[in-house]
Amino acid sequence: MKRVLVTGGAGFIGSNLALELERRGVEVVALDDFSSGHFENLAGFKGDLIAADVSRPADWVGRVGAVDAVFHQAAITDTTVMDQKRMMEVNVEGFRNILSFAVETGVRRVVYASSAGTYGAGAVPMRESQTPSPMNVYGFSKMVMERVPAPFLREDPALTVVGLRYFNVYGPHEARKGKAASMIWQLYGQMKAGKRPRVFRAGEQFRDHIYVKDVVAANLKAAEAAASGVFNVCTGKGTSFNKVIAVLNSVLGSDLAPEYFENPYPFYQNETQGDPAAAKHGLGFEARWSPEEGIADYLGTKPARLPVGA
Ligand SMILES: NC(=O)c1ccc[n+]([C@@H]2O[C@H](COP(=O)([O-])OP(=O)(O)OC[C@H]3O[C@@H](n4cnc5c(N)ncnc54)[C@H](O)[C@@H]3O)[C@@H](O)[C@H]2O)c1
CATH class of the missing domain: 3.90.25.10 (UDP-galactose 4-epimerase, domain 1)
Known part of the structure; x- marks a missing residue:
């Protein structure tokens, strides 16, 4: 990876990821609308930052340039937000825009943030194979988001898309x-x-409870995954x-x-x-x-x- 896009780059997880990628010598372009992110999270960041809304592709698609991978973290993350249309526009349609961008510009790797919110009050340990039962529109948006990659993967077999269900x-x-x-x-x-x-x-x-350094490590592993899929990011x-x-x-x-x-x-x-077994097997990721x-x-x-x- 030489140059990557990190959406939600001014947010909690996105900024930790962007700074770690830079530390490893990768050029990072961040994209954020600053709705819950903050410039102070990016102290020391050297890359470009596109201030734009991921649900409005005309505002950013032509400005990113060539990237090898996308780490998609941007989302409405407040689980108490009740504006269903906006939640779905940003979390689901925003992701669809990211995948369209990837296919159109030849990006081969997309890693995206899903959530343990998809499990709702499901049985523990939560496994990727169990039926999702989200309890709010946030969890619902993440569940629907996981269905978005399928047609893109059929259209572009060279694309790998990995979803990560972060726990807490x-x-x-x-x-x-x-x-x-x-x-x-x-x-x-x-x-x-x-x-x-x-x-x-x-x-x-x-x-x-999973430490953000482990979440960053999971993203880096996911960017090298052999196949597309959805995995828990948890300690177990x-x-x-x-x-x-x-x-x-x-x-x-x-x-x-x-x-x-x-x-x-x-x-x-x-x-x-969560059950960490699938991430260990499929991504080689284990929380430390x-x-x-x-x-x-x-x-x-x-x-x-x-x-x-x-
Ligand atoms: N923190 C957790 O415990 C947790 C758990 C499960 C999943 N997640 C997921 O991880 C990802 C990152 O979350 P976080 O905890 O860093 O939260 P965060 O709110 O700090 O980060 C989200 C970032 O996305 C940006 N954003 C929001 N809407 C946008 C839009 N329309 N266009 C562009 N940027 C936009 C925000 O400004 C913010 O910087 C999210 O997808 C979230 O759903 C987080």
Whole structure:
């Protein structure tokens, strides 16, 4: 890879990916409409940046130039957004525009961000083969997005398109997502301010928390995949909110007990935990960071030791 396009390049994951690609000597063109991204995420970025809306191809198609690969991260990422038309225009039609661009300009590799939101409240461990059951229009848009590549792949057999179902990503550059940032970030913010961390009763809901450095690594592996497909990007382990709070207490040197409150949402993903086997087999990807190590790296301390029984 010599020159690539990273859409959503000013966002959380896109900026981490763009900066790592540059560190590896790849020329990066970023594309972003700054709806949830921020220029501060791109401190030190050397490449060009196209400020445009991916759902309006006339605004960017002629401006990208030749690229070997596309890493498509741009999306409406706030799962509470209810504007169904806009969600579908950006997440689904935006992706269709990316694939049209790829076929028309001879790009051979497209890697795109899907989501564990496609599984909804499905059984754990979540496997790529199970029937999707999204619980909101965000998850629905990601499910439909995964159906978009098929006709392009039939039209252009030289194209490889890999979808990555990220689980719950945390790490540097997520702060600008505000309330859509990870639970790890939300709990850290409360606890750093000396407040008791607030979680739904009784904190035993769990997430497959994956560090953004692992997500970047998965993208790099996917760009070299032998075949098209859709894969989980997960650690394979569920870590409860209570356990995350214990790790954060250890990192912060605090002893803040969780404050539980009733979950107001009738539809809520109580547990996410992916099966990492297909990504290991199909992409050679395995997550390297446990939540303890990832949180310590993120927040700049030594790995936290979990208190006995936490
Ligand atoms: N963070 C997670 O836990 C997680 C989990 C599953 C999937 N994902 C997916 O990963 C991708 C990156 O998400 P993120 O966490 O970095 O969020 P983010 O909101 O920080 O990044 C999304 C980026 O896309 C840009 N964008 C939005 N609409 C656009 C449009 N119409 N045209 C051009 N740019 C546009 C935003 O400005 C932002 O920079 C998304 O596709 C998201 O759905 C993230």
